Amino acid sequence: MSTDGTGSGEPILQATGLVKTYGRVVGLDGVDLELYPGEVLAVIGDNGAGKSTLIKCLTGAEIPDEGTIRLEGRQVHFKRPQDARAHGIETVYQTLAVSPALDVAANLFLGRELRKPGPLGTVLRVIDRKRMRQRAEEELAEMGITTLQDVTVPVENLSGGQRQAVAVARAAAFGSKVVVLDEPTAALGVRESQQVLEMIASLRDRGVPVILISHDMPQVFEVADRIHVQRLGKRAATITPRTHSMTDAVAIMTGAMREDVR
Ligand SMILES: Nc1ncnc2c1ncn2[C@@H]1O[C@H](COP(=O)(O)OP(=O)(O)O)[C@@H](O)[C@H]1O
Numbered sequence: 626m627s628t629d630g631t632g633s634g635e636p637i638l639q640a641t642g643l644v645k646t647y648g649r650v651v652g653l654d655g656v657d658l659e660l661y662p663g664e665v666l667a668v669i670g671d672n673g674a675g676k677s678t679l680i681k682c683l684t685g686a687e688i689p690d691e692g693t694i695r696l697e698g699r700q701v702h703f704k705r706p707q708d709a710r711a712h713g714i715e716t717v718y719q720t721l722a723v724s725p726a727l728d729v730a731a732n733l734f735l736g737r738e739l740r741k742p743g744p745l746g747t748v749l750r751v752i753d754r755k756r757m758r759q760r761a762e763e764e765l766a767e768m769g770i771t772t773l774q775d776v777t778v779p780v781e782n783l784s785g786g787q788r789q790a791v792a793v794a795r796a797a798a799f800g801s802k803v804v805v806l807d808e809p810t811a812a813l814g815v816r817e818s819q820q821v822l823e824m825i826a827s828l829r830d831r832g833v834p835v836i837l838i839s840h841d842m843p844q845v846f847e848v849a850d851r852i853h854v855q856r857l858g859k860r861a862a863t864i865t866p867r868t869h870s871m872t873d874a875v876a877i878m879t880g881a882m883r884e885d886v887r
């Protein structure tokens with residue numbers, strides 16, 4: 626555990642000894658991970674190091690063969706992504722799950738649409754667009770997301786960065802305890818990437834810890850409080866931008882440098 630202000634107290638999310646194999650391929654080979662309240666934890670590692678598998682196990686998209694996951698100290702057994710979501714773990718996967726034809730508000734409420742009051746809503750399941758648009762505007766304002774000015778615009782008309790903002794906003798909007806982002810800036814330009822990084826920082830500042838998978842070292846060093854380094858299916862180290870340089874991080878990733886794992 627680090628002694629620099631983050632990485633202290635009780636983890637909100639803790640994985641211990643996660644193993645996941647695919648036939649004879651070892652995806653995860655006994656991985657521990659801790660996410661503490663109020664931090665951005667980056668997960669870095671070379672292609673095939675097990676980053677996505679780790680995230681999938683934490684978010685219910687895969688079931689680990691071995692190991693335990695604790696959320697706020699209690700062991701959880703996620704069998705599908707909805708289980709993790711029901712526990713407040715929201716994930717933005719690399720392949721964005723936005724619906725292009727729907728507007729921003731409808732995308733924010735995807736899967737939890739608000740219905741009209743009375744029998745129209747309860748019996749006929751009529752969607753309350755006006756209330757969804759109002760709530761969407763409130764949520765975006767509260768999150769300080771200024772890149773989405775008009776919540777009635779179909780998502781297909783938005784830029785890549787704005788779409789990413791919709792996905793992040795949806796993950797962050799509903800009382801989530803943890804937000805997980807897999808390569809959120811991979812397809813974005815410099816300015817849009819910067820906006821996403823600002824959203825991540827503002828999420829953290831609003832008290833929602835974030836796990837960020839990224840291979841963009843400057844971005845990781847800009848936004849992360851701690852950095853989990855995956856290598857060959859294992860955790861090679863957990864470092865911080867204050868104690869280690871980008872060169873150190875790459876050296877640990879490639880096995881050129883060894884660190885105390887915690
Ligand atoms: N569904 C799968 N079937 C078979 N092998 C897989 C599957 N998913 C991941 N793997 C393997 O597990 C290892 C870790 O993969 P992954 O977690 O995707 O790495 P990363 O995200 O760090 O690039 C790799 O060797 C990969 O080929």
Ligand SMILES: [Mg+2]
Binds near residue numbers: 676677678
């Ligand atoms: Mg991956």
